[in-house]
Amino acid sequence: MRTVAAYAPPGTISFGLSLVAEVFQPRAGGPDFAFELCTDVPGPVAVDPGLTVTVGHGLDRLAAADLVLALPGLGYADWSPASVAAFRAAADRGALVAGHCVGAFLLATAGLLDGRRATTHWRFADRLAERFPAVDVRPDLLYVDEGRVLTGAGAAAGLDMCLHLIRREHGAAVAAAIARELVVPPHRDGGQAQYAAVAMPAAGADPLAEVLDWAVGQLHRPLSVDELARRALLSRRTFIRRFRAATGVAPGAWLIGQRLRRAEELLETTDLPMEEVARRVGYASAAALRDQFTRRRGVPPSRYRHSFGQAPGQPPR
Structure with a gap:
């Protein structure tokens, strides 16, 4: 294109x-x-x-x-x-x-x-x-x-x-x-709602924003809704309600999106084995990553890397 x-x-x-x-x-x-x-x-x-x-x-x-x-x-x-x-x-x-x-x-x-x-x-x-x-x-x-x-x-x-x-x-x-x-977010899933009740809170202005920033740095391990709610000092029900209001999606869908976004970055800019890519974004195996990636991106991660990965000898982007 x-x-x-x-x-x-x-x-x-x-x-x-x-x-x-x-x-x-x-x-x-x-x-x-x-x-x-x-x-x-x-x-x-x-x-x-x-x-x-x-x-x-x-x-x-x-x-x-x-x-x-x-x-x-x-x-x-x-x-x-x-x-x-x-x-x-x-x-x-x-x-x-x-x-x-x-x-x-x-x-x-x-x-x-x-x-x-x-x-x-x-x-x-x-x-x-x-x-x-x-x-x-x-x-x-x-x-x-x-x-x-x-x-x-x-x-x-x-x-x-x-x-x-x-x-x-x-x-x-x-x-x-x-x-x-x-100066805009790099990606919003097409399935996200057209509008949300309130805007995404600015970092540092709300416990929810701080939890989202923290979660992005924890994608290599399992993250439950209960753990996120505890970090936000909110009940599970209140956390889910406020999360949907701020982002337009459920916490689980948001986490999947963040994991796959990070996987794309690793596939494009590194030659890490697929098992290691999967581990770094919180999936138990390359097969589990392949299933989610193919379902939501339309191509398996290996093909994505072939299309968008840096060429051998090319300096990291």
Whole structure:
């Protein structure tokens, strides 16, 4: 995934446009992305709030891009026939196709979400399900990866979708480097809720935050909910409730995510035997790691290392 073409409809949301342009800009030492913005008729395109962006490319740029993105606009019902046809043609030739927020409606209009799971901004999820009954709408998810077709929820979840794509195609280290530059978390699971009742507490401001920091350093050993609750000086029930409110996931799911994230780092940056990788992230055997990794990442850890691990003789990243 190197060339990226984003479709900007009239009324494009400026936040969504800026988000993808920032993620896919070329960076020293990173993927040499070629990002282009296109629209139906090249020229001025109105964006919110009362701004105008000059777009220099037409829909022909979608014909050769590795990834084509449907940016969110102020409307969700009316997409130009030319844009619908261009996205359908991109999918037919095997390009990655993605859309976040109401951009998912364009993918649905093109028939690319039929029989697939998809998400959009929670405010529009019911409308997506009503208009496109063949789509399995998941209103509570941050993003949905269906292989060659991806959808993301609204606003900042578009960033999560893009970072997930980079992580999938270029590895965790590349995604983490981009996230670090953008000062955002490197990875939020697609199954995480679109919104949480309260924000994640800052480190040092809450016992829960301190426990999470501590747990990340203890991934090499078993960690129970009861042990985490005791460190937070909370009852088990209160701890679980506050944990879900702060992170959007259950403690067990969060721990699995942290273990697999650390496993990815070790697979990319070391040549440790698989048994040792498993031990360092808290799994009893390489087989146990392989089962969880394959189930949640879609490939076994050995293949992940082959795709994203550093080459022999290459200095550690």
